[in-house]
Amino acid sequence: MYQTALNGIKKTLGFTPEKKSYSLTDPISIDIFGGNPTASGMPVTANSALHNAAVLHAIRLIAETIGSLPCKLYREEADSKEPAKDNSSYRLVHDRANEWTSAGQIRVDLTTDALMHGAGFAELIRFGDGRPFELHRLTPGTVRRCFEDNGEPYYLIQLSNGQTRRLSFRDVLYVSAFSGVSPIKLGKEAIGVAMILERHASQFFGSGTRPSGVISNDDKALNGDAGAKTISNILKSFRNWRQSANGDPLILDGGWKFDQPAMTSTDAQFLENRIEQINEIARIFGVPPSMLYQLDRATWGNAEQMAASFLQLCLRPWLDKWQDAYATALLTEDERDTHYFEFVVDDLQRADAAGRAEIFSKLVAMRAMTPNEVRAAMNLPAMDGGDELANPYTTTTPPNGSNDNARPAKESA
Numbered sequence: 001m002y003q004t005a006l007n008g009i010k011k012t013l014g015f016t017p018e019k020k021s022y023s024l025t026d027p028i029s030i031d032i033f034g035g036n037p038t039a040s041g042m043p044v045t046a047n048s049a050l051h052n053a054a055v056l057h058a059i060r061l062i063a064e065t066i067g068s069l070p071c072k073l074y075r076e077e078a079d080s081k082e083p084a085k086d087n088s089s090y091r092l093v094h095d096r097a098n099e100w101t102s103a104g105q106i107r108v109d110l111t112t113d114a115l116m117h118g119a120g121f122a123e124l125i126r127f128g129d130g131r132p133f134e135l136h137r138l139t140p141g142t143v144r145r146c147f148e149d150n151g152e153p154y155y156l157i158q159l160s161n162g163q164t165r166r167l168s169f170r171d172v173l174y175v176s177a178f179s180g181v182s183p184i185k186l187g188k189e190a191i192g193v194a195m196i197l198e199r200h201a202s203q204f205f206g207s208g209t210r211p212s213g214v215i216s217n218d219d220k221a222l223n224g225d226a227g228a229k230t231i232s233n234i235l236k237s238f239r240n241w242r243q244s245a246n247g248d249p250l251i252l253d254g255g256w257k258f259d260q261p262a263m264t265s266t267d268a269q270f271l272e273n274r275i276e277q278i279n280e281i282a283r284i285f286g287v288p289p290s291m292l293y294q295l296d297r298a299t300w301g302n303a304e305q306m307a308a309s310f311l312q313l314c315l316r317p318w319l320d321k322w323q324d325a326y327a328t329a330l331l332t333e334d335e336r337d338t339h340y341f342e343f344v345v346d347d348l349q350r351a352d353a354a355g356r357a358e359i360f361s362k363l364v365a366m367r368a369m370t371p372n373e374v375r376a377a378m379n380l381p382a383m384d385g386g387d388e389l390a391n392p393y394t395t396t397t398p399p400n401g402s403n404d405n406a407r408p409a410k411e412s413a
Contacts, residue, residue: 038192067108187284
Protein backbone atom coordinates (compact mmCIF):
# COMPACT_ATOMS: atom_id res chain seq x y z
CA MET A 1 0.00 0.00 0.00
CA TYR A 2 2.84 2.35 0.86
CA GLN A 3 4.60 1.56 -2.43
CA THR A 4 1.37 2.20 -4.36
CA ALA A 5 0.96 5.60 -2.71
CA LEU A 6 4.62 6.43 -3.36
CA ASN A 7 4.27 5.57 -7.04
CA GLY A 8 1.16 7.77 -7.22
CA ILE A 9 3.04 10.72 -5.76
CA LYS A 10 5.89 10.19 -8.23
CA LYS A 11 3.41 10.06 -11.11
CA THR A 12 1.75 13.28 -9.92
CA LEU A 13 5.12 15.05 -9.72
CA GLY A 14 6.08 13.86 -13.17
CA PHE A 15 8.29 10.93 -12.17
CA THR A 16 7.72 7.56 -13.79
CA PRO A 17 8.80 4.49 -11.83
CA GLU A 18 11.74 2.89 -13.61
CA LYS A 19 12.56 -0.76 -13.21
CA LYS A 20 16.06 -1.94 -14.04
CA SER A 21 17.55 -5.40 -14.04
CA TYR A 22 21.25 -6.16 -14.02
CA SER A 23 23.14 -9.29 -14.93
CA LEU A 24 25.31 -10.83 -12.22
CA THR A 25 28.24 -10.42 -14.60
CA ASP A 26 27.62 -6.70 -14.92
CA PRO A 27 30.28 -4.61 -13.14
CA ILE A 28 27.55 -2.62 -11.39
CA SER A 29 26.43 -5.83 -9.64
CA ILE A 30 29.80 -5.95 -7.88
CA ASP A 31 29.20 -2.44 -6.54
CA ILE A 32 25.66 -3.30 -5.45
CA PHE A 33 26.67 -6.42 -3.53
CA GLY A 34 30.01 -5.01 -2.33
CA GLY A 35 32.26 -7.46 -4.13
CA ASN A 36 35.96 -8.16 -3.74
CA PRO A 37 36.08 -8.14 0.10
CA THR A 38 39.55 -7.77 1.59
CA ALA A 39 41.26 -8.82 4.80
CA SER A 40 41.25 -5.18 5.87
CA GLY A 41 37.45 -5.15 5.66
CA MET A 42 37.39 -2.50 2.93
CA PRO A 43 35.40 -3.66 -0.14
CA VAL A 44 37.35 -2.84 -3.29
CA THR A 45 35.49 -2.42 -6.59
CA ALA A 46 36.54 -0.95 -9.91
CA ASN A 47 34.64 2.25 -9.17
CA SER A 48 35.57 2.62 -5.50
CA ALA A 49 39.27 2.06 -6.27
CA LEU A 50 39.23 5.10 -8.55
CA HIS A 51 38.68 7.28 -5.48
CA ASN A 52 42.26 6.47 -4.47
CA ALA A 53 44.55 9.05 -6.05
CA ALA A 54 47.36 6.60 -6.89
CA VAL A 55 45.01 4.11 -8.60
CA LEU A 56 43.27 6.88 -10.51
CA HIS A 57 46.52 8.34 -11.81
CA ALA A 58 48.00 4.92 -12.71
CA ILE A 59 44.94 4.05 -14.84
CA ARG A 60 44.86 7.50 -16.42
CA LEU A 61 48.59 7.40 -17.12
CA ILE A 62 48.49 4.05 -18.94
CA ALA A 63 45.20 4.55 -20.81
CA GLU A 64 45.69 8.15 -21.88
CA THR A 65 49.31 7.57 -22.94
CA ILE A 66 48.24 4.66 -25.16
CA GLY A 67 45.45 6.81 -26.56
CA SER A 68 47.83 9.68 -27.33
CA LEU A 69 50.32 7.55 -29.29
CA PRO A 70 49.66 7.49 -33.04
CA CYS A 71 49.13 4.05 -34.55
CA LYS A 72 49.68 3.39 -38.26
CA LEU A 73 49.16 0.53 -40.68
CA TYR A 74 52.30 -0.17 -42.71
CA ARG A 75 52.87 -2.13 -45.90
CA GLU A 76 56.19 -3.78 -46.65
CA GLU A 77 57.66 -2.44 -49.88
CA ALA A 78 60.88 -4.23 -50.90
CA ASP A 79 63.39 -3.16 -48.23
CA SER A 80 61.25 -0.31 -46.93
CA LYS A 81 57.85 0.24 -45.39
CA GLU A 82 55.14 2.65 -46.42
CA PRO A 83 51.92 3.76 -44.67
CA ALA A 84 49.01 1.79 -46.17
CA LYS A 85 46.63 4.74 -46.35
CA ASP A 86 44.58 3.09 -49.09
CA ASN A 87 43.51 0.36 -46.65
CA SER A 88 40.27 1.10 -44.76
CA SER A 89 41.84 -0.15 -41.52
CA TYR A 90 44.32 2.73 -41.56
CA ARG A 91 41.54 5.24 -40.84
CA LEU A 92 40.18 3.16 -37.93
CA VAL A 93 43.50 3.05 -36.07
CA HIS A 94 44.91 6.45 -37.00
CA ASP A 95 41.97 8.81 -37.46
CA ARG A 96 38.50 7.79 -36.26
CA ALA A 97 37.06 4.54 -34.94
CA ASN A 98 33.58 5.75 -35.86
CA GLU A 99 31.79 8.99 -36.60
CA TRP A 100 31.60 10.06 -32.94
CA THR A 101 34.77 8.45 -31.49
CA SER A 102 38.38 9.08 -32.43
CA ALA A 103 40.88 6.26 -32.80
CA GLY A 104 42.77 7.49 -29.74
CA GLN A 105 39.64 7.79 -27.59
CA ILE A 106 38.54 4.20 -28.21
CA ARG A 107 42.00 3.05 -27.16
CA VAL A 108 41.62 5.05 -23.95
CA ASP A 109 38.17 3.53 -23.32
CA LEU A 110 39.13 -0.09 -24.00
CA THR A 111 42.40 0.13 -22.07
CA THR A 112 40.49 1.61 -19.12
CA ASP A 113 37.96 -1.24 -19.36
CA ALA A 114 40.81 -3.76 -19.32
CA LEU A 115 42.48 -2.13 -16.31
CA MET A 116 39.22 -1.84 -14.36
CA HIS A 117 37.32 -4.96 -15.46
CA GLY A 118 39.89 -7.29 -16.99
CA ALA A 119 39.14 -6.81 -20.70
CA GLY A 120 37.95 -4.26 -23.23
CA PHE A 121 35.76 -5.13 -26.23
CA ALA A 122 34.73 -3.35 -29.43
CA GLU A 123 32.51 -4.71 -32.18
CA LEU A 124 33.79 -4.41 -35.74
CA ILE A 125 31.22 -3.22 -38.29
CA ARG A 126 32.08 -4.11 -41.88
CA PHE A 127 31.23 -2.89 -45.35
CA GLY A 128 29.18 -5.13 -47.59
CA ASP A 129 32.36 -6.52 -49.14
CA GLY A 130 33.83 -7.39 -45.74
CA ARG A 131 36.22 -4.44 -45.36
CA PRO A 132 36.39 -2.85 -41.86
CA PHE A 133 34.10 0.17 -41.50
CA GLU A 134 33.68 1.16 -37.81
CA LEU A 135 34.53 0.06 -34.27
CA HIS A 136 31.87 0.30 -31.54
CA ARG A 137 32.78 -0.11 -27.87
CA LEU A 138 30.91 -2.85 -25.99
CA THR A 139 30.04 -2.26 -22.34
CA PRO A 140 31.95 -4.52 -19.90
CA GLY A 141 29.65 -7.11 -18.38
CA THR A 142 27.58 -7.49 -21.54
CA VAL A 143 30.23 -9.60 -23.29
CA ARG A 144 31.15 -13.20 -22.49
CA ARG A 145 34.18 -14.84 -24.08
CA CYS A 146 33.66 -18.52 -24.87
CA PHE A 147 35.67 -21.18 -26.71
CA GLU A 148 34.99 -23.89 -29.26
CA ASP A 149 36.30 -27.41 -28.73
CA ASN A 150 39.37 -26.56 -30.81
CA GLY A 151 40.12 -23.48 -28.69
CA GLU A 152 38.77 -20.89 -31.14
CA PRO A 153 37.15 -18.02 -29.19
CA TYR A 154 33.76 -16.51 -29.86
CA TYR A 155 31.74 -13.86 -28.04
CA LEU A 156 28.19 -13.78 -26.66
CA ILE A 157 26.72 -10.27 -26.45
CA GLN A 158 23.88 -9.66 -23.96
CA LEU A 159 21.31 -7.36 -25.57
CA SER A 160 19.02 -4.93 -23.73
CA ASN A 161 15.96 -7.05 -24.59
CA GLY A 162 17.43 -10.08 -22.82
CA GLN A 163 18.48 -11.88 -25.98
CA THR A 164 22.01 -12.99 -26.82
CA ARG A 165 23.94 -12.37 -30.02
CA ARG A 166 26.97 -14.40 -31.09
CA LEU A 167 30.01 -12.83 -32.78
CA SER A 168 33.10 -14.40 -34.31
CA PHE A 169 36.52 -13.53 -32.93
CA ARG A 170 37.19 -11.77 -36.24
CA ASP A 171 34.38 -9.31 -35.49
CA VAL A 172 35.48 -8.30 -31.98
CA LEU A 173 38.48 -6.23 -30.97
CA TYR A 174 39.64 -7.84 -27.73
CA VAL A 175 42.20 -6.23 -25.39
CA SER A 176 42.79 -7.97 -22.07
CA ALA A 177 44.74 -7.30 -18.90
CA PHE A 178 47.25 -9.81 -17.58
CA SER A 179 45.55 -13.25 -17.37
CA GLY A 180 42.24 -11.57 -18.23
CA VAL A 181 41.80 -10.30 -14.65
CA SER A 182 41.75 -6.65 -13.61
CA PRO A 183 44.83 -5.42 -11.71
CA ILE A 184 42.38 -3.89 -9.23
CA LYS A 185 41.02 -7.34 -8.41
CA LEU A 186 44.45 -8.96 -8.21
CA GLY A 187 45.83 -6.16 -6.04
CA LYS A 188 42.72 -5.59 -3.94
CA GLU A 189 44.51 -6.12 -0.61
CA ALA A 190 47.10 -3.39 -1.21
CA ILE A 191 44.45 -1.05 -2.62
CA GLY A 192 42.18 -1.78 0.37
CA VAL A 193 44.93 -0.83 2.81
CA ALA A 194 45.56 2.40 0.88
CA MET A 195 41.85 3.23 0.99
CA ILE A 196 41.70 2.64 4.76
CA LEU A 197 44.76 4.82 5.36
CA GLU A 198 43.21 7.55 3.23
CA ARG A 199 39.94 7.36 5.15
CA HIS A 200 41.79 7.50 8.46
CA ALA A 201 43.74 10.55 7.26
CA SER A 202 40.49 12.30 6.36
CA GLN A 203 39.08 11.59 9.80
CA PHE A 204 42.34 12.60 11.46
CA PHE A 205 42.47 16.03 9.83
CA GLY A 206 38.73 16.46 10.30
CA SER A 207 39.28 16.00 14.08
CA GLY A 208 37.25 12.83 13.97
CA THR A 209 39.90 10.67 15.61
CA ARG A 210 41.88 13.21 17.63
CA PRO A 211 40.86 16.52 19.21
CA SER A 212 42.78 19.67 18.34
CA GLY A 213 43.41 20.28 22.06
CA VAL A 214 42.42 19.34 25.59
CA ILE A 215 41.17 21.90 28.18
CA SER A 216 41.27 20.49 31.71
CA ASN A 217 41.05 21.53 35.38
CA ASP A 218 42.08 19.58 38.47
CA ASP A 219 39.50 21.33 40.67
CA LYS A 220 36.94 18.67 41.65
CA ALA A 221 34.55 21.33 42.88
CA LEU A 222 33.69 22.24 39.30
CA ASN A 223 30.66 20.11 38.65
CA GLY A 224 26.98 20.49 37.94
CA ASP A 225 25.42 23.42 36.06
CA ALA A 226 28.04 25.90 37.23
CA GLY A 227 30.87 23.80 35.83
CA ALA A 228 29.04 23.26 32.54
CA LYS A 229 28.38 27.00 32.15
CA THR A 230 32.03 27.80 32.88
CA ILE A 231 33.22 25.26 30.28
CA SER A 232 30.80 26.69 27.71
CA ASN A 233 32.16 30.21 28.29
CA ILE A 234 35.75 29.01 28.06
CA LEU A 235 34.99 27.14 24.81
CA LYS A 236 33.38 30.27 23.32
CA SER A 237 36.38 32.40 24.29
CA PHE A 238 38.75 29.76 22.97
CA ARG A 239 37.03 29.75 19.55
CA ASN A 240 37.18 33.55 19.41
CA TRP A 241 40.87 33.43 20.22
CA ARG A 242 41.57 30.89 17.43
CA GLN A 243 39.73 33.04 14.88
CA SER A 244 41.66 36.17 15.84
CA ALA A 245 44.83 37.00 13.94
CA ASN A 246 46.30 39.64 16.26
CA GLY A 247 48.72 37.27 18.00
CA ASP A 248 47.30 37.75 21.54
CA PRO A 249 48.35 35.06 24.03
CA LEU A 250 45.86 32.47 25.24
CA ILE A 251 45.02 33.17 28.91
CA LEU A 252 43.09 30.65 31.01
CA ASP A 253 42.43 31.53 34.65
CA GLY A 254 40.95 29.58 37.51
CA GLY A 255 43.35 26.65 37.16
CA TRP A 256 42.32 25.75 33.63
CA LYS A 257 45.00 24.23 31.35
CA PHE A 258 45.24 23.74 27.59
CA ASP A 259 47.24 20.86 26.09
CA GLN A 260 47.74 20.28 22.36
CA PRO A 261 48.50 16.63 21.41
CA ALA A 262 51.74 16.22 19.52
CA MET A 263 52.29 13.82 16.62
CA THR A 264 53.67 10.55 18.00
CA SER A 265 56.03 8.11 16.36
CA THR A 266 53.00 6.00 15.38
CA ASP A 267 51.61 8.95 13.45
CA ALA A 268 54.94 9.34 11.65
CA GLN A 269 54.85 5.65 10.69
CA PHE A 270 51.32 6.24 9.40
CA LEU A 271 52.73 8.71 6.87
CA GLU A 272 55.39 6.18 5.88
CA ASN A 273 52.68 3.55 5.40
CA ARG A 274 50.79 5.86 3.07
CA ILE A 275 53.91 6.36 0.96
CA GLU A 276 54.58 2.63 0.89
CA GLN A 277 51.04 1.96 -0.40
CA ILE A 278 51.77 4.26 -3.34
CA ASN A 279 54.76 2.03 -4.11
CA GLU A 280 52.53 -1.04 -3.82
CA ILE A 281 49.97 0.40 -6.25
CA ALA A 282 52.81 1.31 -8.63
CA ARG A 283 53.90 -2.35 -8.55
CA ILE A 284 50.34 -3.54 -9.25
CA PHE A 285 50.08 -1.49 -12.44
CA GLY A 286 53.78 -1.72 -13.41
CA VAL A 287 54.26 2.05 -13.26
CA PRO A 288 57.44 3.63 -11.85
CA PRO A 289 56.65 5.31 -8.49
CA SER A 290 58.07 8.61 -9.72
CA MET A 291 55.36 8.72 -12.39
CA LEU A 292 52.78 8.56 -9.58
CA TYR A 293 54.52 11.60 -8.05
CA GLN A 294 56.18 9.53 -5.33
CA LEU A 295 59.50 11.37 -5.61
CA ASP A 296 61.32 10.27 -2.44
CA ARG A 297 64.03 8.43 -4.38
CA ALA A 298 63.72 10.28 -7.68
CA THR A 299 66.62 12.32 -9.03
CA TRP A 300 67.30 14.10 -12.29
CA GLY A 301 69.32 11.08 -13.38
CA ASN A 302 67.07 8.15 -12.55
CA ALA A 303 63.79 9.90 -13.42
CA GLU A 304 64.75 9.71 -17.10
CA GLN A 305 65.59 6.03 -16.73
CA MET A 306 62.25 5.42 -15.01
CA ALA A 307 60.48 7.06 -17.95
CA ALA A 308 62.33 4.70 -20.29
CA SER A 309 61.36 1.72 -18.13
CA PHE A 310 57.74 2.90 -18.22
CA LEU A 311 57.83 2.56 -22.01
CA GLN A 312 59.68 -0.75 -22.11
CA LEU A 313 58.22 -2.59 -19.11
CA CYS A 314 54.73 -1.13 -18.74
CA LEU A 315 53.53 0.31 -22.05
CA ARG A 316 55.26 -2.10 -24.45
CA PRO A 317 53.16 -5.16 -23.41
CA TRP A 318 49.98 -3.08 -23.80
CA LEU A 319 51.06 -1.80 -27.21
CA ASP A 320 51.84 -5.36 -28.33
CA LYS A 321 48.36 -6.43 -27.23
CA TRP A 322 46.80 -3.59 -29.20
CA GLN A 323 48.83 -4.38 -32.33
CA ASP A 324 47.86 -8.05 -32.10
CA ALA A 325 44.19 -7.18 -31.50
CA TYR A 326 44.17 -4.86 -34.52
CA ALA A 327 45.81 -7.49 -36.73
CA THR A 328 43.38 -10.20 -35.62
CA ALA A 329 40.23 -8.18 -36.29
CA LEU A 330 41.18 -5.77 -39.07
CA LEU A 331 43.50 -7.74 -41.38
CA THR A 332 42.73 -10.72 -43.55
CA GLU A 333 45.00 -13.75 -43.56
CA ASP A 334 46.65 -12.62 -46.79
CA GLU A 335 47.11 -9.04 -45.54
CA ARG A 336 48.96 -10.24 -42.46
CA ASP A 337 51.81 -11.39 -44.71
CA THR A 338 52.55 -7.87 -45.94
CA HIS A 339 50.79 -5.49 -43.50
CA TYR A 340 51.33 -4.76 -39.83
CA PHE A 341 50.31 -2.17 -37.23
CA GLU A 342 52.88 -0.15 -35.31
CA PHE A 343 52.70 2.58 -32.67
CA VAL A 344 54.87 5.65 -33.07
CA VAL A 345 56.66 6.04 -29.73
CA ASP A 346 59.10 8.78 -30.74
CA ASP A 347 57.42 11.29 -28.43
CA LEU A 348 58.14 9.08 -25.41
CA GLN A 349 61.77 8.68 -26.45
CA ARG A 350 62.29 12.33 -27.25
CA ALA A 351 63.78 12.96 -23.79
CA ASP A 352 66.64 10.63 -24.78
CA ALA A 353 66.99 12.03 -28.30
CA ALA A 354 70.71 12.70 -27.84
CA GLY A 355 71.32 9.08 -26.83
CA ARG A 356 69.33 7.73 -29.77
CA ALA A 357 71.14 9.98 -32.21
CA GLU A 358 74.50 8.86 -30.86
CA ILE A 359 73.77 5.13 -31.10
CA PHE A 360 72.29 5.47 -34.61
CA SER A 361 75.35 7.46 -35.68
CA LYS A 362 77.69 4.77 -34.38
CA LEU A 363 75.70 1.96 -36.03
CA VAL A 364 75.84 3.72 -39.40
CA ALA A 365 79.54 4.55 -38.99
CA MET A 366 80.41 0.91 -38.21
CA ARG A 367 78.34 -0.21 -41.23
CA ALA A 368 75.88 -2.15 -39.06
CA MET A 369 72.85 -0.18 -40.33
CA THR A 370 72.07 1.73 -43.48
CA PRO A 371 70.60 5.25 -43.38
CA ASN A 372 67.27 3.85 -44.63
CA GLU A 373 67.18 1.34 -41.77
CA VAL A 374 67.70 4.22 -39.35
CA ARG A 375 64.95 6.20 -41.06
CA ALA A 376 62.62 3.18 -40.83
CA ALA A 377 63.31 2.94 -37.08
CA MET A 378 62.34 6.62 -36.83
CA ASN A 379 59.18 6.01 -38.92
CA LEU A 380 60.53 8.05 -41.83
CA PRO A 381 60.28 7.03 -45.51
CA ALA A 382 63.30 5.67 -47.35
CA MET A 383 65.52 8.00 -49.39
CA ASP A 384 67.46 7.47 -52.59
CA GLY A 385 70.94 6.11 -52.00
CA GLY A 386 70.17 5.25 -48.39
CA ASP A 387 70.65 1.48 -48.72
CA GLU A 388 74.44 1.58 -48.95
CA LEU A 389 76.54 0.41 -46.01
CA ALA A 390 79.08 3.22 -45.95
CA ASN A 391 80.68 5.37 -43.29
CA PRO A 392 79.59 8.96 -43.94
CA TYR A 393 82.33 10.32 -41.65
CA THR A 394 85.19 9.20 -43.88
CA THR A 395 86.02 10.39 -47.40
CA THR A 396 87.67 8.37 -50.12
CA THR A 397 89.58 9.64 -53.13
CA PRO A 398 88.45 8.17 -56.47
CA PRO A 399 91.07 6.34 -58.57
CA ASN A 400 91.45 9.29 -60.95
CA GLY A 401 92.67 11.38 -58.06
CA SER A 402 89.76 13.80 -58.05
CA ASN A 403 87.83 14.53 -54.87
CA ASP A 404 84.13 15.06 -55.48
CA ASN A 405 83.59 16.03 -51.85
CA ALA A 406 86.11 18.86 -51.94
CA ARG A 407 84.76 22.37 -52.05
CA PRO A 408 85.53 24.35 -55.24
CA ALA A 409 88.18 27.02 -54.86
CA LYS A 410 86.89 30.52 -54.40
CA GLU A 411 87.13 32.45 -57.62
CA SER A 412 89.28 35.53 -57.53
CA ALA A 413 87.74 38.82 -58.42
